Each structure stands twice: as structure tokens, then as C-alpha cells.
Amino acid sequence: MGSTIVEKIFSWKCGSDISAGEVVMTPLDGAMIHDITGPLAIQKFHEMGGEHVFDPKRVIMLFDHQIPADSLDAAKNHVFMRKFAKEQGIHNYDINEGVCHQVVLEKGLAAPGEIVVGADSHTCMYGAVGAFATGIGSTDMGFALKFGALYFKVPETIQAKVSGKFPKRVGAKDLILAIAADIGADGATYKAIEFTGKTITKMDMAGRMTCCNMAIEMGAKAGIVPPDKITWDYMKGRRKMKPFDLESDDDATFAEKREYEVSDLEPQVAVPHNVDQGVPVSKVQGTHIDQVFIGSCTNGRYEDLAEASKVLGKKKFDPNTRVLIIPASREEYLKALEHGLIERFVKAGALVEAPCCGPCMGGSFGLLAPGEICLSTSNRNFRGRQGSTEAAVYLSSAATAAASAIKGEITDPREV
Known part of the structure; x- marks a missing residue:
């Protein structure tokens, strides 16, 4: 055997x-x-x-x-x-x-x-x-x-x-x-x-x-x-x-x-408050968001940031949506810096932080207030994970997060 x-x-x-x-x-x-x-x-x-x-x-x-x-x-x-x-x-x-x-x-x-x-x-x-x-x-x-x-x-x-x-x-x-x-x-x-x-x-x-x-x-x-x-x-x-x-x-x-x-796989979004509640983005498209977090050990690498930048293009992020971008490490940060991604994100309205976990576990910064909604590229959307237990976290890819940050609502990245 x-x-x-x-x-x-x-x-x-x-x-x-x-x-x-x-x-x-x-x-x-x-x-x-x-x-x-x-x-x-x-x-x-x-x-x-x-x-x-x-x-x-x-x-x-x-x-x-x-x-x-x-x-x-x-x-x-x-x-x-x-x-x-x-x-x-x-x-x-x-x-x-x-x-x-x-x-x-x-x-x-x-x-x-x-x-x-x-x-x-x-x-x-x-x-x-x-x-x-x-x-x-x-x-x-x-x-x-x-x-x-x-x-x-x-x-x-x-x-x-x-x-x-x-x-x-x-x-x-x-x-x-x-x-x-x-x-x-x-x-x-x-x-x-x-x-x-x-x-x-x-x-x-x-x-x-x-x-x-x-x-x-x-x-x-x-x-x-x-x-x-x-x-x-x-x-x-x-x-x-x-x-x-x-x-x-x-x-x-x-x-x-x-x-x-995966040939026919649509962009996926995990809805609150469990990771296994994944649905095609079309099921939640149009949902208002207050914050977007692109980063974490799940999706804070250069490849993720580059994909977000491609979706962003020359556009700007929605002025009413807080956009936090945190590279996963110094090495990934430097790659993004050398390729001009950091400058692009800042000019588009994002707050780019030094490499760390950031809002991922809700114990540091970028926390959500009661009633707020975040779309995050991290790995968990449990109740209270990123702040208030009365807030909600959706999970997605960096591409979906970037597209949604542009419009201020959950958006199919293929349509941006």
C-alpha cells in the first residue's frame, strides 16, 4: 500500500x-x-x-x-x-x-x-x-x-x-x-x-x-x-x-x-460571518462597503498588489471608502515600491501601511465600528474579527477588493 x-x-x-x-x-x-x-x-x-x-x-x-x-x-x-x-x-x-x-x-x-x-x-x-x-x-x-x-x-x-x-x-x-x-x-x-x-x-x-x-x-x-x-x-x-x-x-x-x-469559476466572496459561506460575486454585487483591506498573509504579496493595480489602472478609489493596503513583508513592500505600485495606490486615495497584520485580527488598527462593512483579502470574517461584533466582513481576492474600492460597493472585477 x-x-x-x-x-x-x-x-x-x-x-x-x-x-x-x-x-x-x-x-x-x-x-x-x-x-x-x-x-x-x-x-x-x-x-x-x-x-x-x-x-x-x-x-x-x-x-x-x-x-x-x-x-x-x-x-x-x-x-x-x-x-x-x-x-x-x-x-x-x-x-x-x-x-x-x-x-x-x-x-x-x-x-x-x-x-x-x-x-x-x-x-x-x-x-x-x-x-x-x-x-x-x-x-x-x-x-x-x-x-x-x-x-x-x-x-x-x-x-x-x-x-x-x-x-x-x-x-x-x-x-x-x-x-x-x-x-x-x-x-x-x-x-x-x-x-x-x-x-x-x-x-x-x-x-x-x-x-x-x-x-x-x-x-x-x-x-x-x-x-x-x-x-x-x-x-x-x-x-x-x-x-x-x-x-x-x-x-x-x-x-x-x-x-x-476552474474554467468557469466566477470571482467568489465569502459573506459574513463564516469563511465557508462563499458565493459568486454576482450574489452580493452592489453591497455597500465602508472599508477595503488588501493585505494579510493570505493576499498581501506583490502578485496580489499587482493584480489590484491592474484593476485600478488610472482610476481612483471611492472617496467615501477607506482603503487600507498592507504588503505582507518588507520584501513584498520593496517589490511593490520598485514597480511604482505604492505611489499609484497612494495617489488613488489609499492608506499604505508598513508590513504587518494590520486589521486582520482586529487587535491593532483599521477597526470597524458597529454597522460598518469591510471587504477584505484576509482569511477570516468571523463576527468581531476586525472590530465591532456588530460590523460585517466579506472576503474576496485582491482583484475583487480593488474593483469594489473603486465603486464603493462589492463589484465584479471583470466589469471594471
Whole structure:
């Protein structure tokens, strides 16, 4: 009997044949903490008698959720983590690089065949490079920091096979919203989702990151794309390692196999207050919006900003709509800057911020007042996610967000 890509990764790490459903203690290749979850993880590390982290070089630390510090408590947390990093010899990216998940991939801190954990649910984004990556709680992270290993129940895998060519102004975000609507918010609970098929093999890394990022929105433990030439080209200059084959066997056992065709896929919008409530944009077209947020670890890459710029053209954003644009990292910001996108957005009426999470989790800036509506390229639209529990958040691609920002209402990007 063959193995899935996830079973192969765990088998390699454990040194024996491992199948889905088994519980194993597995060594870790990396552990990531940020300014929200890090302080509690460090506290748990100390409560467990931790004196030295398992390997300072494999602990990833950065600040992205509340930067620059937007409260006295945030500032204290930053100081606490800086002190811990210095004591432990951990390199701290601090406030300088951007959103944790984007930075981990840019710096080559997750790679094909590795197991990486993060004290953040969207850690599953690292599966875009063929790593098994998953989010864990702060207590588990305290254990991971001390021992460099963690217990896992090896997940079964749902295969999502995608075929067809995307229509104009339809892409990875529309696909993953459609998949989430199909599988449901808990349809992949404690399973991995393997994204495969000709559409995925032709998809750039930015799109793969978007798909894997939102695997958690279906309850999945991980999202993963088998590494190929696109993967290894991305890894060049980021990590010194020779390419190798890693894919599920033809006779591997999957929990489910689902197929998707994108040739006729319309732009998708997830309506409040759940990610799996995705509908074609035509169903909600004309809905008034007060704010548009283009950014986050889901859709804050240069490719997203470039698509938004194409939709914008020489037009301006609606003067009654607040438009917040936040690149996912310093690297993505510089790309946008060098190509003139930042200037274009500012002249069109947007507020462009330094790389960070921004309004995504509702804990920093750009919050919504009661009754307000935001169209966001981020990954969650739960009640109260971006401010008031009486506000509403719709999710979309960068193209749809840009088109809607121009008109001040949810708009089909193909019509702009």
C-alpha cells in the first residue's frame, strides 16, 4: 500500500513506516512564535523547567500583530520577548520584516519534507513549499521550545485535485473560497488537504501560499502542495538543498478525493460571518462597503498588489471608502515600491501601511465600528474579527477588493 505525502514526511522524521492515525513523537525542524502567542509560550517553557531552548537556530521569532506597539501591554510583550531572544541566542526579526508566515517562507525557514510548527493557526501556509506545517497552542509551543519535538496524530489526507485554466481576474483566492464552501468549516477537521492537479502545478508560489494558508478554515491540520520545479526555483537563494521527489503514491489511501474545475469559476466572496459561506460575486454585487483591506498573509504579496493595480489602472478609489493596503513583508513592500505600485495606490486615495497584520485580527488598527462593512483579502470574517461584533466582513481576492474600492460597493472585477 502506498503512502500520502504527509505519511512520507512523518516516516522520514520518525525513521519508520508511519500511517495516518498513528500517534508519534516527532522531531521538529522549526518552531515559530510571534508577539501575541510568544509571551505565553515562553511562560509555559519556564513553567516546564525550561532553561535553554532545544536549538536557538530553529526557533523563529518576530513581531507582526501589534507593531509598532499600539498599547502599553504590547510594548511590554515586545520587551519580554526581546529579552528572551537575547538570553537564548535566538535571532529575533522583531518588527522589521512583516507577517510571520510570509517571512518564514521568504527566509527559507520551512522547506520540502520538513515539519514546522507555529503558535498561530495559519502556520499551515508553509505547506506551499511541501512542508508539513501546522499551528499549535502556546502550551504545546512551550513544550516544543524545550524538547524540539511534539506528539502528533498523523492526519489522514483529503486530495483536492484542480483542473482547468482560470478566467480573467479569477485566481487562487477564488478557488480556495470555493473549496471552503464545498468542504465546509469543519469538513476537513484534523485532516491534511493536498492540493494537486494541473491547475496547481501551473500555479505560482503566491497562489499556492493562498490555498495552503486557508486550509485551517476547513478545520484542516495542514495544507500541502507536492514540491516541483516551481517550488525548487523558489527555494533557490533561500535554502541550500538539492531537489528531491516528494509526492503521494498512486495507490495511497486518501480520506476523500475531490475534484474542482476552474474554467468557469466566477470571482467568489465569502459573506459574513463564516469563511465557508462563499458565493459568486454576482450574489452580493452592489453591497455597500465602508472599508477595503488588501493585505494579510493570505493576499498581501506583490502578485496580489499587482493584480489590484491592474484593476485600478488610472482610476481612483471611492472617496467615501477607506482603503487600507498592507504588503505582507518588507520584501513584498520593496517589490511593490520598485514597480511604482505604492505611489499609484497612494495617489488613488489609499492608506499604505508598513508590513504587518494590520486589521486582520482586529487587535491593532483599521477597526470597524458597529454597522460598518469591510471587504477584505484576509482569511477570516468571523463576527468581531476586525472590530465591532456588530460590523460585517466579506472576503474576496485582491482583484475583487480593488474593483469594489473603486465603486464603493462589492463589484465584479471583470466589469471594471
